[in-house]
Amino acid sequence: MIPLGICQDERFKRHRTGPGHPECPARLDAVGAGLEDAGVLAHAAVIQPEPIDRGALEARHDPVYVRRFEQACQAGQPVIDVPDCTISRASFEIALLAAGGVVAAVGGILSGAYRRAFCAVRPPGHHAEPDRAMGFCMFNNVALAADAARRAGIERVLILDWDVHHGNGTQHMFYHDPSVYYISLHGHPEYLFPGTGLAEEIGEGEARGTTLNLPLMPGATDDDARAAFRESVMPAVRSFEPEFVLLSTGFDAHRDDPLGILSWTDAVFEEMLTQVLELADHTAEGRVLSVLEGGYDPAVLRRCTAAHVRRLAQ
Numbered sequence: 656m657i658p659l660g661i662c663q664d665e666r667f668k669r670h671r672t673g674p675g676h677p678e679c680p681a682r683l684d685a686v687g688a689g690l691e692d693a694g695v696l697a698h699a700a701v702i703q704p705e706p707i708d709r710g711a712l713e714a715r716h717d718p719v720y721v722r723r724f725e726q727a728c729q730a731g732q733p734v735i736d737v738p739d740c741t742i743s744r745a746s747f748e749i750a751l752l753a754a755g756g757v758v759a760a761v762g763g764i765l766s767g768a769y770r771r772a773f774c775a776v777r778p779p780g781h782h783a784e785p786d787r788a789m790g791f792c793m794f795n796n797v798a799l800a801a802d803a804a805r806r807a808g809i810e811r812v813l814i815l816d817w818d819v820h821h822g823n824g825t826q827h828m829f830y831h832d833p834s835v836y837y838i839s840l841h842g843h844p845e846y847l848f849p850g851t852g853l854a855e856e857i858g859e860g861e862a863r864g865t866t867l868n869l870p871l872m873p874g875a876t877d878d879d880a881r882a883a884f885r886e887s888v889m890p891a892v893r894s895f896e897p898e899f900v901l902l903s904t905g906f907d908a909h910r911d912d913p914l915g916i917l918s919w920t921d922a923v924f925e926e927m928l929t930q931v932l933e934l935a936d937h938t939a940e941g942r943v944l945s946v947l948e949g950g951y952d953p954a955v956l957r958r959c960t961a962a963h964v965r966r967l968a969q
């Protein structure tokens with residue numbers, strides 16, 4: 656089996672966010688350079704993104720919001736919902752394409768076309784709520800991927816999110832759903848956007864215990880991440896026995912990131928991935944889909960993407 660599917664597309668750069676915005680099209684140049692550096696493209700399957708099916712999208716996002724976003728782009732509106740969600744005329748169409756790319760990757764993994772996949776998409780997704788845009792995110796790509804896996808008959812999906820910001824949207828979408836376990840390592844909400852993700856937030860009703868938040872204090876190091884992973888993440892994943900693993904992959908917990916507050920280095924991202932892959936090989940038949948979220952330092956993005964996909968391709 657081909658080890659890795661990769662979704663990257665020049666069109667993802669057509670979502671323009673305006674001068675000085677950190678979530679800029681050039682991020683994908685850095686990620687693309689990292690993919691080249693990794694030397695895996697010649698042996699990877701190309702995932703061609705198509706716009707996500709509207710019904711699948713609107714099963715997750717309020718149709719009123721979907722329409723509002725579409726109309727905002729058609730009207731040339733500069734922002735949607737909040738000041739940091741700047742948009743351009745193509746943004747709606749590109750957000751459909753990004754979500755469609757991750758859904759295609761789920762299908763490719765489940766059909767056995769490739770074992771794992773990496774989706775270098777924009778806009779990112781984990782802050783997007785059911786009915787509004789937030790934190791540079793319009794549609795929740797990773798949530799839509801989880802939905803696709805569930806629809807295909809997968810019973811237990813793990814979403815592991817190590818973007819430095821808490822994935823409020825993803826957490827809320829599965830807060831009452833015990834079939835999707837959301838685990839997040841992030842900067843403590845008292846110090847960092849979006850202000851959610853306290854350890855006490857653990858899910859509700861029958862989903863109580865299928866949300867795990869590991870907030871880290873400013874300046875937290877690789878060793879802090881390793882301890883959280885060893886003592887909390889891995890035991891939780893082992894007992895949940897996911898059949899499909901989704902990674903919300905941000906590289907903004909790196910010490911060089913301009914938006915983050917943590918002090919991780921390149922090494923810990925690769926170590927965390929290695930542990931997840933080993934575990935997924937045992938419980939999820941190796942099915943791992945990594946979806947790009949944040950990361951705003953070009954050099955970090957390039958290096959960490961290269962190491963990430965090299966490891967995914969092994």
Ligand SMILES: [Zn+2]
Nearest residue numbers: 818819820949
């Ligand atoms: Zn982030």
